[in-house]
Amino acid sequence: MVSLSWLMVLSAAIFAIGVAGFLTRRNILVMFMSIELMLNAVNLAFVSLGSRMGTMDGQVIVFFVMTVAAAEAAVGLAIIISIFRSRETVHADDLTLLRW
């Protein structure tokens, strides 16, 4: 069995990549995907820790995270569609109405 540390490191790595992607990409959909990456990294961490501790709590939380991620993806994509309908763009630089 691989030590817990490496699993945590992996989780951190994927999370970091997700953050970098979110900050860097301009396409809204790819930003969304980066969010999903982050969520998954966290899921991995939860499962690993739960497995080490021998309880099911980690997995239950992952269950919930997945559910919420699904709901969030649905609503978020609906929003993106509606934005696209009015603005014809999904480039983040064009979507800055709430600026000063």
Add this chain to the structure above:
Amino acid sequence: MNVEFAALALILVFPALGVLFNMFLGPRLGRKAVNVAGPGVMFLSFAVATVAFLRILAMPEGSALYFTLWRWIEAGQFHVELGLRVDALSAVMVMVVTGVGSFIHLYSVGYMAHDEDYARFFTYLNLFAFSMLILVLADNLLMMFVGWEGVGLCSYLLIGFWYTNPEFAYNGRKAFIVNRIGDAGFILGILTLLSALARHGVWTLDFAELKAHASMIGPSAATAAGLLLFLGATGKSAQIPLYVWLPDAMVGPTPVSALIHAATMVTAGVYMVARLNFMYMLAPDAMAVVATVGALTAFFAGTIAIVQLDIKRVLAYSTVSQLGYMFLGVGSGAFAAGVFHLMTHAFFKGLLFLCAGSVIHGLEGEQDMNKMGALRHHMPITFWTMLIATLAITAVPGFSGYFSKDLILEGAYESGHFRLWLLGAITAGITGLYMFRLIFMTFFGESRVEPDKLHHVHESPPVMTIPLIVLAVLAAVGGWVGLPDGLLWGDAFARFLAPVVGDFKPAVEASPAMLSAVATGLGGIGILLAYVCYLRMPGVPALVAWRAKGLYDLLLEKYRIDELYDLVVTRPLFFFSNQILNRGVDRMVIDGAANGAGLAVETGGELARRVETGNVQHYALVYLLGAIAIVAYYLYLVIR
């Protein structure tokens, strides 16, 4: 023995009622009503004052009548009542104020007969009387100061009575402001005195209590307080250095000059020193300053009066000079002599001003003596009364001024101030010169009156001449209450005042007769000089003026003191006020701070709003930074 006498309050109430009546009902009820009310309340006040005076005479020595109105200030141990007190000294003062004041009010009825603003005039005049009476009747220093300020205010109101003329209004302001400078000294003097006693646990400003605890006032505190209070007196009583307002105050109506600037207000300083004699006796240095300033002022003002052409200005400088005499008297320790001269001066100077007003009134506004002359034929009553007053002021033996001035000079000599005595004696000569110059130029010689005015020259109506006559009688015989010792009843006046102001103890023995002879002789020389120059050889003055042009101009320009003050005080003050305080402090610092606060907020907002870029990723970056911080915190906890 102190007896309560509630009617004392009436002395104040009558003028107060006069103020209210003239202010609110006067304009509506008309000239006749005001003419009755204005002088009327003064005469009523005089009547009550007379009753009080007679009672004092009947009571044993050192008695006083008192009445407390109410307690004004109550602060722990310190309390101040509004109380009235008539002892020998204030009895004299209140008689002078109400007596001479009543007749001047009566005179004003005639003088202001053609002025539309009669109601306002009598309101102010009554208000002045009210304030002055507060001053003299006060039983404590703080209440006296209230009256002190009140008369200053009324002086301003009355000098600038014809306020539509900007110069008159300016002179009114000048009087008030110069007075205020003195008042600053007065307040500091009060505080010094108060704190000196407070150190011993005595918190009072009541005159009787101050006198009782006089020994607790140390000489240094007494000197300091004495000098500071005297500074106030130089303002109010027009001595060097704060006399400059009085000559310019002559732009007010002549009854005002008579009442305020001759008989009453200007004497407040002398009264204050006399009242606080017990304190001044502890501070010989302060008294020396008082006497010296008095003598110098007397001489100084006299020299200016010699060359003045405006009849009222001569009298104004004469007043300054005579006040100097009074301070010489009280400064030498001869308090009774100073107050005596105060009384006689009220008679003859008040009369002089009223006569001058009569002359001006008869000449329809002319005040330049170069345009007068030979008026004794046209205005006999005015002439004779003015002559009597002049004889009094020049200390011709027998008249009131003779006795009082001699007493002062005697006091100066016998207290050791020889040089000051000499100065006073020389000033007596100068007084004779300028006063008789005035008489000769106005009433004698060739008539230099302008032709169109000559037609209308007339004697004043009885309402004006009766006060002249009354005051003339007083100026003539008023001095007989203070005869030299040994003659008839002797110095009754000084004996009367002695319980309040103490006896005068000579330090140097001298022969009163010899001193009197010297002073009177010098006075006679002055009169002779005036006779020669202005009656016999009228060309002489012009010749002298041309020969000594520099000196003449200096005197005519009143030593350019006003200009000096302007240069040394006024301009630097304005400069400081405008450039430094206005531009510098007010605009840059204070406004800068206020505006700066706003600007800071505005700028802060400008900068802060740039955070809202509308770009989601920027917000996410901030999130991330926050998250890093939180994790770092846990890291820190874990590592420790």
Add this chain to the structure above:
Amino acid sequence: MPAGLFWFLAALSVLSALGVVVQRNPVHCLLSLVLTLLAIAVLFIGQDAVVVGFLQAIVYAGAIMVLFLFVIWLLNLPAESRPTGHLALRFFGAVAVAALMAELLVFALPARLQIRAAAHAAGYGSIEALSQTLFSEYLIAFEVTSVLLLVAVIGAVALARRTTAAEMQERGAADKAEIEKAA
């Protein structure tokens, strides 16, 4: 799970994650994401979390990613042509991410993670065990989540629906009325 398998899956997931972030064409990003998800699903299974592993593959990779894909096709998005982000953002972003990574690594050190390994009970990771915990301790959360899903569905439908012409007219009239009221 065998160490070799772990390392392989780890490398795979990291590389595909990088692929998500780096590639230009959104469809390619999506496919990389799917690969990452599947790798993680296998990691789950490797740790005896069988149910969530399968759920990950079926629900996450299967449903959610397909949803993404449909949206990409619906919007007919081209590949990104413009460069990605401001320089400042990239720079600070890089710094911040590095800092985060560093911090997390510190926490991941073996000395920190002092958790005693507990043996897995029989049936660990099975659906019985999951539902056992889910419907007892986390019951309320479960119920709330179902409400959440309902709300999400309604919301998504409402947001994504085309407004009919009649509704557009209605909206226009309402706006005009408000403007006149304010004036």
